[in-house]
Amino acid sequence: MKKRRVKLEDIARKLNISIATVSRALDKNPRVKLATREKVLKMAQAMGYMPNQIAKSLSSGKTNIIGVIIPRYDEPFFIEACRGIDHYARSHNYKILISSSRNSFDFERENLISFERGLVDGIILCPSHDTETFAHIRSIIDKEIPVVLFDNIREMVKGADHVLINDDKASFSAVEFFIKNGRKNIAFIGGIKEKKVFQDRYKGYLEALKKHNIPIDKEMIFHCNSIDREFEDDEISGFLKKLSKKPDAVFTCTDNYGLLAMKTLIKMGYKIPEDIAIIGFGDLGLGDVFVPSLSCVAQPSFEMGKKAAELLIDQLNKSEEETLPKKVIKLKTHLVHRDSTRFKKVNFHI
């Protein structure tokens, strides 16, 4: 009862030609007489032939699938990055298979191992913040599976391409913007300390203060600990409410932290941006829906994904021997000014 799928052999038999010819004809290989090719194409169409991707992959050694590992699904940055990857990949005839490491090193390694089983031609990975060692990645590279790393890279891995932004410089310029506009009591809200990008953004904050001779006030600095979104709100409002001194600016390491901070500050009676200016990080579409809208460091998420895919597919297209020099690409960020930094006489040309 089960209809067997049409295969090359069926077409070949019907037309009394060899399987090889059918295969070539469908490939539009010029070594097939035009008449034959057309005959084959027509018959394939008529019989409802669909090539078997798996068989193709087995014999060609290529699956045209890119494996993508991200720390979590429900963060706009990763979604955007995946969209970027997908965008480039599809236009180059690749599909993407996405896995979440759930911010766990063990899952990340498991995912990587499952990708080693020949299902993917190459891998794009954003290390989880739980990832301290990179042997699992090197082991993949040793097996000559191309790898591109992006964002949150604690350690450069030899043999892989890297796509990054300058997290420290980005936060540096945000904080410097506050300072140049007369703000001196600048609070910092970061994320879990294990995460490289948060470390760098913190570093940029410290450097900006240092450069402008503003003493560092530990009380003004807070690192969110919760991975769970539910508790972030409590953590941040707890921090802000406990401050003995009133800050006149806040830099937060994510847009979400920025929004949560705004929410608490408004409830506390602060006027934004007159009493307090805020800059978040990311620019993933929420900042401008809020009233007031949130200024931020815009991160080129989509572009990062796209670039990662481009580098990977470049590697994939190189022949065995011709090993490409591995690259580190740093993409540009910029400040986006909205209500939360729109005070009078702002010098926007920083």
Added chain:
Amino acid sequence: MKKRRVKLEDIARKLNISIATVSRALDKNPRVKLATREKVLKMAQAMGYMPNQIAKSLSSGKTNIIGVIIPRYDEPFFIEACRGIDHYARSHNYKILISSSRNSFDFERENLISFERGLVDGIILCPSHDTETFAHIRSIIDKEIPVVLFDNIREMVKGADHVLINDDKASFSAVEFFIKNGRKNIAFIGGIKEKKVFQDRYKGYLEALKKHNIPIDKEMIFHCNSIDREFEDDEISGFLKKLSKKPDAVFTCTDNYGLLAMKTLIKMGYKIPEDIAIIGFGDLGLGDVFVPSLSCVAQPSFEMGKKAAELLIDQLNKSEEETLPKKVIKLKTHLVHRDSTRFKKVNFHI
């Protein structure tokens, strides 16, 4: 130079046994002597053997991959649904391959066709709003590839399972909640008319008014046309500003519309919820970050995905002949009350 991957044959040769035995040993097939199995496992380990997924799939006829087609990546509802799918799928040893139809019927069909090439064992699909006919889906089902549809289903497809919510009832109860709390001038903000779920939510709005003998005022009704997020804001604020009569409640077909409406209304000087109450639709994590926070119809997005995966995997696990009766599952929604409906003396037990 290229290190060839270890395969069964390599292990077999090293141990002087047959490939079949190695295969069985690795499968933990009881028909292999324990000693042999252990020998094989140890050797496989030592040689760094990794099974080839593609070869496995070709010979077994199963890829353990589920194809997922959603209208777009950057909508929290679909992300959540995908998370739900992924959650269930992974715990049942399936991976998921996600494609976006970009809300285009043509892309949807193309994606479907590419899934017909044997890469996936089954398909979970949310029809794009551009999708008016379902022949492309039936054609997949004819090839005996299991299909589950979820959300935005304009037409039930025979041979597929369906996962839905009661969009009309959900919006009905939201609007009725307004009415029971004394609101009479209830505005409606919907989405593009082609989309089934928006049609249903509109229907529920009309029915609630009708049931309570509130005349329908066309001026109070608006359907967003833009797919592009950039223009939604203008559309919605344009609509609200032009109203000649002041509404005292707004029901919007998405949370995002609700947030945008709130933003405009606040700027127009409305007090929320005293002057105007608002209920959105979705509950995808933004509503409670806002000040004031947005009430909404909560849609079980994650659960919908999970259920869809469950139904698909059930189909996959049935043997050829034993064809499962196809199901239509409707999941429950509920009202979540936040600031935008938190007026005094509210009867929360509707």
Added chain:
DNA sequence: CTGTTAGCGCTTTCAA
């Protein structure tokens, strides 16, 4: 221009 044939790496009868 076309056909023959040997794989790709694994599963699974069938036989021993």
Added chain:
DNA sequence: TTGAAAGCGCTAACAG
């Protein structure tokens, strides 16, 4: 309990 061998559907080298 094990082995030999026939596929799974397609590609590609080689021969003609």
